[in-house]
Amino acid sequence: MKTKFLIFSLFIILNSFSVFSQNATAKVAGIVLDENNKPVENVNVSYQSKSSITDKNGFYEISVPANQKVILIFTHVSLKSITASIQLKTNEEFEFNVMMNDKSDQLNEVIITNDKRRVEGITIISPESIRLNPSANAGIESVLKSLPGVNSNSELSTQYAVRGGNYDENLVYVNEIEVYRPFLIRSGQQEGLSFTNTEMVQNVDFSAGGFQAKYGDKMSSVLDITYRTPKKFALAAEASFLGGSLTADFISKNKKWSNIIGIRYRDNSLLVNSQETQTNFRPTFIDVQSIVNFKPNEKWSFSFLGNASKNKYNYQPLTRQTNFGTIDEPIALQVFYEGQENDQYQTLFGAFKTVYELDKNNAFKFISSIYHTQEQEYFDIYAQYFLGEVDTNIGSETLGEVTFNRGIGTQLNHARNDLDALIVNAEVKGSHVLSNKKHFIDWGIKYTRENFRDRVVEWEVIDSAGFSINPPIIDIPNDQPYNPYTGPLVPYQNIRATNFVDINRISGYAQWSFKDQIGSADYTLNFGVRAHNWQVTGKNIADGKNQTVFSPRAQFSLKPDWKKNMLFRLSLGYYYQPPFYRELRDSLGMVRPNVKAQKSIHYVLSNDFKFQMYNRPFKLVTEAYYKSMTDVNTYTLENVRIRYRADNDAVAYAYGLDMRLNGEFVPGTESWLSFGYMRTEENLNDKGYIARPTDQRLKFGVLFQDYMPNLPNMKLYLNLVYNTGLPGGSPSYANPYDYQLRLRDYRRADVGFSYVLTERNNERPDGHWLKKFKDLSVGFEIFNLFNNQNAITNTWVRDVYTKNQYGIPNYMTTRVFNIKLSARL
Structure with missing residues (x-):
């Protein structure tokens, strides 16, 4: 009923704005x-x-x-x-x-x-929308998830999938510097903070595909973030039940030096404690980020971006009960835990950038960065489970409790995983405008050195009614208790590997842009090519082959001289993704140095329509796309952890339609409605096409802002997302051709109310205490407003008596309330 209500509401909203004027x-x-x-x-x-x-x-x-x-x-x-x-x-x-x-x-x-970003097919997101958006994991990524073509089924994660790609296929830049995520994270609740500090952001540009050659070597999307340059002293603070932040802007008297420094703290206990698993949860997520700018004269500018973060994730599960089954035959899973998990992720990041403007038409940039991460994942968790029937008799003293156990078992998970990674980059870039102002040249060359030291020790033992379960890769007859089992006793999963890997990369690009007119219509043409060379070496592994790929890309846009403000774009090109360390490591933890780059050919046809409705600006963006992929490195997806098979034995495709209508549905505010349809499938070794792990067919998203006419101090922010289910319900390490089960649909509504104390501050007399604040507001947020049960994975439990295997959903967070205080000076 809730899904029908949401779709009906969207239908009413869309129809209410179906008539517009020009x-x-x-x-x-x-x-x-x-x-x-x-x-x-x-x-x-x-x-x-x-x-x-x-x-x-x-x-x-x-x-x-x-x-x-x-x-x-x-x-x-x-x-x-x-x-x-x-x-x-x-x-x-x-x-x-x-x-x-x-x-x-x-x-x-x-x-x-000219609106250059509109021509390039870039979605522009205002920092204000990001800051005010109600979300369990507030930040830029939470707003991205409301866009068409962007999907995620975890409100605790900052990771997202775009048009059939996975989390590793998205580029993220801050001030033209590529940023990275920790590698060992397997659950969204372990992530803590996104790299991007929202309070420091000036511009956010996002492209879901068909992007230009100046962007890097990934197959799905680009998120390009620019931090602001302070103009005067400012201070911003925020505090809530989920943590807090403090950000300060500084500028020197001669205006040549400026600095922003931000400190953030995050505690997910409020969210995790709303889940079905009862825990002792003690997380600490903290980071410090700063950018220093120096502009000695009109030609030179220098900046340094630094970030230090430390995430401690201490997790001790206690009990869990999940009810499932049918109305006629309700079943419950009860689990009692012993042990704990102790994870740490510590990252240091520093980047230096200088820009030299030779003249108005020629500029050069030098960018260097160092990223260092030390990660550990230690856990020993022993779980005893009981699979039983639930009492559904109304009035019974044991209503909702398990009255008869039909299956019992135990599970022991152990890990001692350590990773130390150091990534160094050095890049030179140039941009040139030719004398006629119609031709633009951009180029760049980059060297990257990656060093990984990785130890994987991970195993799992499963016992059902006293009988040890063999791993799925071992097929030995076992008809206990009728005959004794004489085969080996081995863990259900057992991964042991130690890897010391070095990767050297040289990449570069060159692109040419041209703008002119065809009759009275404006058009823009962009053509570019990227090249990427890399080699994998390391201790105890054979040196990999020296590999090189070339990626030609082109864009054409046309703005006809019509009464209606229309812009048409066609983008196509090759998008190679040379393997990063995680893509080189197979499901057993071994590194395969000769994994090839995955290749994707993008075809994107889009239309932008700008119009006025009720004397307010609106824009409707429609994009149809098709991606043909070869040399695909297949993988399994469990929660947010990706495990590659480290081969290139598959081909795949993705196609779909994205639509987004944004504008001032309420005067003075920006809102949008989005719709996406997507289908992606892969064919492994000519076995036939099956759904990929990110095959999420339908997407509806709403980000809406409003205020009360009779109480303008009160603001409303609404974030609605509906995604159809992912094919992620199969057991780990299962043959995907045997299991194509889907999780239930993802439905979530987050709402925030904010009372702005500084509204109409200009009407207050001088000296009023509120005049000291640019903004002072008190907020109240409700996450998962309708208390929907959204599942991220399934836990698979075996019953030896009935010889059945049950998939029990692992539900995400329930309804949670939060209070927030924001202040800006």
Whole structure:
């Protein structure tokens, strides 16, 4: 019923906005905000004798002459003026959002250029939407999961899958520096903090496929994050039941030096304790991140980005009861635990970047970074399980309890896994604009050295009714208790390996962009190629072959001279993914140095439609895509842990349709509705096509913001996600051709309410204590509003008496309440 209600609600929302209008005149429209991202009313927007006034939502619209340079002037009685230079074509509509300030100096002139990111097919996410989005794991990734084509079935994880790819197929950059995740994490609740500090973010760009050659060698997506450069001293703090953060901006008197430093603390106890497994859970997730900028003159700029994080995950399970089965035959799994898990993930990251602007048309960059991680995963957990029938008699004293055990067993899991990794990068990049301003050249070359020291000692013993279960790879007749078993007693799983691996990589790219007109239509052409060479060496392994791949990529965009603001894009190219360390290690922990790069050919056809509805800007983005993949390195996915087979014995494909409608459904706020359909399958050694572990067919997402007209201080933020079930319900190490079971559909609604104490602060008298704050708000959040039971994996329990094997869902978090306090100076 809840699923039907959600789909019906989405249908009503979409139909309520099905009629929209389009103005045929050339015009500029947008929203004027203050430095607190609040709409500014009564701003005068003028050009010569023409003028327009912003309304209470900060919205303005003004017609301007086409095909000539126009100077727009934004003035306000208490804010400094802004001047903007713009030139539009006949019937063109341009969105220009302005931020005005009453303290810091403004630019004398703002030159508006083409929307480059729109041409490249980049989704732009505002930092404000990220900061206010209610989510159990708040951050950039939680907003990404509401976009079409992006899927995740774990609210405790920051990892995400894009258009049929897995978690390892996504590029993440911060200030053009590639960042990495810990390697040994197997559960979302172990992850702690995302690398990106939301309070430091200025721009967030995301591409779900068909991206340009300037981005790296991954097959699925690019998340490109830019941290801001401080303009003055500022302080931001946040505290909640899940942790807190403190961020400070500093700038020198001569404006040449600036610095942001942020400290974050995270405690997932509130979320984990809502799960069915009763635990003693003592996590500590903490990180310190800082960026230092130095600009001695107009030509040179320098920056250093540093991050230190330490995650301690101490986990002691106690008991668990999960009810499943049918109404006529309810069954329960009871588990009693002994032992504990002790994991630590400690990472250090430092990156240096310098930019030299030779002139307005030529710039050069040098980027170097070092990433060091030390990880340990130690656990000894002994579980005794009872599989029994549940009393369903209403009025019975034992209602809901297990009254008859039909199966018993034990399970012992042991691990002593250690990993030490050091990754060093050095890169040179250049960008050039040719004299006619139509041709753009970008290039870069990068050297990477990766060193891994890895020890894997992991085994599992399973006993059912006193009978040891052999591993699935051993097929020895066993008809106990009728005849004695004479075969070997071995663990159900046993992995032991020690690896010392070095990987040397040289990669580079060159791309050319060209923009011009076909008649009255604008078009942009981009063509580029990437090259990547690598070799795997190490102690006790044979040196791998020296391998090289080339990845040509192209994009073409066309903006017709129509009354409707349409943009069409076609992207295609080769996307090679040379193996990283985890892709070289097979399911038994052994490194295979000659694993080839996986290859994917992307075909992406998309359309952007910008329009005005109720005098507010909206955009509908539609993308159809097809990916053909060869040399596929197949894998199993359990929770968030990926185990590769370290071969290239499969081919695969993925195709789908993504749609996203975003705009101001409520004046002055940004919201969006998204829909995605996707299908991905693989064929291993010509056995036939089966669903890949990330084959999530349907996706609905809503991120909605609102406020109460009679109580404007009260804000509402809603995050809805519905995903159909993943094919992740089969036992670990099972033959995927024997098991194609799917988990139940993922349904989740998170809602947040925020009371902004500093709303309409400009109306308060000078000296009022709230005037000291840019923002001060108290929030109340409800995670998993409808208390849906979402499963991340299945636990497989064997009953020797009935010879059945039961898949018991491992449920995620239930409904959780949180209180949050935010302050900015």
